[in-house]
Amino acid sequence: MTTAPPQQSFPDAAESAVSIKLFAECFRALADNIERVFRGKRDVVELALTALFAEGHLLVVDVPGTGKTTLARALAASLAADCKRIQFTPDLLPSDITGVSVFRQGSGEFEFLPGPVFGHVVIGDEINRASPKTQSALLEVMEEGRITVDGQTHAVPQPFMVFATQNPVEMAGTYPLPEAQLDRFLMCVGVGYPDHRAEMTVAGGTVDGRVDPGPEELPTIVTAAQVREFARIARERVRVAEPVLDYAVRVVAATRELPGVRLGAGPRGSVALVRAIRVRAAAQGRDYALPEDVKALAQPVLAHRLLTAPDTELAGVSAADLIAEVLARVEVPRPGAVAS
Structure with a gap:
C-alpha cells in the first residue's frame, strides 16, 4: 500500500x-x-x-x-x-x-x-x-x-x-x-x-x-489553491518549441482531411492538445514538450471530437483508428529542434 x-x-x-x-x-x-x-x-x-x-x-x-x-x-x-x-x-x-x-x-x-x-x-x-x-x-x-x-x-x-x-x-x-x-x-x-x-x-x-480503503477514506494530497498553482506552472513554465507546436497543430488539422470523417477536430482541439502536453511534460519532470507527448495524448484529446461518416462506422473503423492513421501520416519534427 x-x-x-x-x-x-x-x-x-x-x-x-x-x-x-x-x-x-x-x-x-x-x-x-x-x-x-x-x-x-x-x-x-x-x-x-x-x-x-x-x-x-x-x-x-x-x-x-x-x-x-x-x-x-x-x-x-x-x-x-x-x-x-x-x-x-x-x-x-x-x-x-x-x-x-x-x-x-x-x-x-x-x-x-x-x-x-x-x-x-x-x-x-x-x-x-x-x-x-x-x-x-x-x-x-x-x-x-x-x-x-x-x-x-x-x-x-x-x-x-x-x-x-x-x-x-x-x-x-x-x-x-x-x-x-x-x-x-x-x-x-x-x-x-x-x-x-x-x-x-x-x-x-x-x-x-489489510482491508482495502474506500475512496472517501483516502487522505487528501493537495488543496484547491495548490492545484491552481500547479496548473499555472504547467501553463507558464513548460516550453512548447515551435516545431512541436507546429506538429501538434498539423496533427489536429489532418483530422479534418481524412476520408470518412464528416467533422474533424477544430481549433479548440489544438488548444486542448497543447495544454495537455504541457502537463504531461511537467509530470515527467521536463520543462519542455516533446513530439512523444503529442503522440501519447492525441487519441484521448482528439478522438471524441471526430464525427465519422456512416460508412466508416459500418466498416468498423473507430475514431481511435483514425487518430492512429493521422499520427502515422504526419511528419514528426527532428529530435534536435524540439527543446530549443
Whole structure:
C-alpha cells in the first residue's frame, strides 16, 4: 500500500526547474493515492490528473462495473476542495444543476441559491441520461467558468473540473451528447477491464492482509489553491518549441482531411492538445514538450471530437483508428529542434 505524503506548501519558485520538480512529485503522489482504490489502470489515472492540471474536463466512457465512478470519487477525495456529485436522470432540470433565484419576502429581494455545479470537482454520473435541454446547462460553465441565471452571471470556484461518466452499451432512456458539448471535454477516455492480478485484489478487498480503503477514506494530497498553482506552472513554465507546436497543430488539422470523417477536430482541439502536453511534460519532470507527448495524448484529446461518416462506422473503423492513421501520416519534427 502506498503511503500518501503529507500536504506541502508549494510557493512560487524562482526557477522553473524547482517548480517542475515539485509538480512531478505532486503528480506522482496523487496517482499513487488514487491507485490505492482504483487498481491496475495507472495510465487512466494519469490521464485524469492531466485533465485536472490542464484545467479541462474529463469524460469517461465504458461499460458498467469498470470503476468509472470510483475513479471520480478517488480523485475528488484526494483534493482538499469542494466536490459535488450530480446523478443525471431523464427528469433532471437545468435549474437542478445551475441553481435558482428565490424571492425572500423579508428582504423583498431575490436570492440566488447555487446548484451542485458550484464546486471545484463536479462528478456528473451517467451524463447522457439527462435530456439535451439539461445537458446544455453545462455548456456555458464548462467553457467560461460561469453560470448565467435570470440575467445574472455567477462565477464557479477555481479550479473547476467536470468529471462525467457515460455508459455506452445501455442506450434505452439516454440522449447522445451533442458535438458542441463533447468538444468542451478536454479528454475522453475508456477504463477497460483490469488485469487478472488487479481484479483479484479488487475482488478480495484486501491489500497485504489489510482491508482495502474506500475512496472517501483516502487522505487528501493537495488543496484547491495548490492545484491552481500547479496548473499555472504547467501553463507558464513548460516550453512548447515551435516545431512541436507546429506538429501538434498539423496533427489536429489532418483530422479534418481524412476520408470518412464528416467533422474533424477544430481549433479548440489544438488548444486542448497543447495544454495537455504541457502537463504531461511537467509530470515527467521536463520543462519542455516533446513530439512523444503529442503522440501519447492525441487519441484521448482528439478522438471524441471526430464525427465519422456512416460508412466508416459500418466498416468498423473507430475514431481511435483514425487518430492512429493521422499520427502515422504526419511528419514528426527532428529530435534536435524540439527543446530549443
